[in-house]
Amino acid sequence: MVDPAYVRTMARYNAWQNRSLMAAADGLTDEARKLDRGAFFKSIHGTFNHILWGDETWLSRLTGSEKPAVSGRDSAIYFEGWAQFCARRRQRDQAILDWAESVEANWLRGTLIWYSGAAGREIGRPRAFVIAHFFNHQTHHRGQIHAMLTAAGAKPDDTDLFLVDEPR
Known part of the structure; x- marks a missing residue:
């Protein structure tokens, strides 16, 4: 059931997984991150960008924040630079966490x-x-990134949801 506790857990899971995957991707060259690996959004970088674009699109619908400046068809090229992408990803993860803290059960029952x-x-x-x-x-697209990172020799953390709040 989707309730405020679910929303908060999934927001924490999102931030944790993004930190893990970005740390693993940091060990790759820019060329390796942008290499076409046959995924729907082609590369690790392109798939990361698409997730960020999707998150910003949904946040704009849910909170009224600004929507991305590019269309969905251009989502894979949203941010060219890795450092710029990572900074924006961390900002959006915090925005998702902040939003999740404000979600109330009555709001979830609306349309x-x-x-x-x-x-x-x-x-x-x-x-x-x-x-x-x-x-x-x-989660769907992070699974693709995890597979591409693993194939590239990187070592992302576990993805099991039940580990989200476990001390490391």
Whole structure:
């Protein structure tokens, strides 16, 4: 069930996993991060960018914050530089954590209505469903990054959700 505790847990999981994957990717060259590895968004860097773009798009719908300056079709090239990307990713992870702390059960029972560029029309869905999609989208694409990093010889941390709050 999507409740405020779920939202907070998934926000912490998101930030933890992004830190892990970025640390593993730091050990690669820029060329290795941008190498076309046959993934949907081609590279490690492109997939990282797409996740960030998606997070910012959903945050704009959920909180009214500014939406990304590029379209979904350009999401893989959102940030060219690795340092610039990492700084923005950390900022957005904090924004997600801050937002998650403010989510209330009554708000989750409402409906979110937005214009979807992917669907080409206005869509409305229960907020709890949208939140599940938001976090599922991140997890799906981070799995792709984890696989690409592992194939490139990097060593990202575990991805098991039950470890999110475990001391390291």
